[in-house]
């Protein structure tokens with residue numbers, strides 16, 4: 001069970017993130033999230049706990065902690081983009097495809113994720129050990145179906161090449177499979193291990 005330290009006025013908790021994916025990408029999104037090491041429950045295909053109810057159908061439910069079944073805290077949801085979003089994104093993609101300047105700007109924006117991932121937008125996931133981060137990055141790299149949908153960084157370890165912060169191990173994956181905003185810009189995730197005295201991790 002997730003600890004919920006909402007023990008006083010002014011205390012807040014980052015409790016869930018709601019992602020969207022493009023029509024047709026549900027299975028690949030599940031594969032991606034599982035390769036990250038997360039447990040995914042699909043109410044459309046998996047046995048589901050009774051408290052979910054039929055309203056859960058559109059969502060992939062992603063538990064961040066092994067053995068956790070909390071539907072409210074420390075959880076991620078992913079569902080197909082609403083028609084309004086998909087219509088906007090489809091129109092934008094058509095404009096970009098017809099405009100070399102916009103294509104160039106998009107390519108430069110994408111390249112920035114590979115060049116300096118720490119400085120680009122992302123959602124951070126805490127891992128208990130560098131070993132687990134490396135295992136997740138290896139699963140992502142070796143997953144054939146995910147291949148061209150991902151851009152993977154190196155694993156940056158404290159004091160090592162590319163490291164910008166000795167308090168953490170960091171690795172980044174950018175994907176166009178899902179997003180917390182427009183899918184057009186994709187979504188970057190940081191896989192992080194905390195090494196300072198508040199880490200609570202194994203290595």
Ligand SMILES: [Fe+2]
Nearest residue numbers: 118122124190
């Ligand atoms: Fe970060």
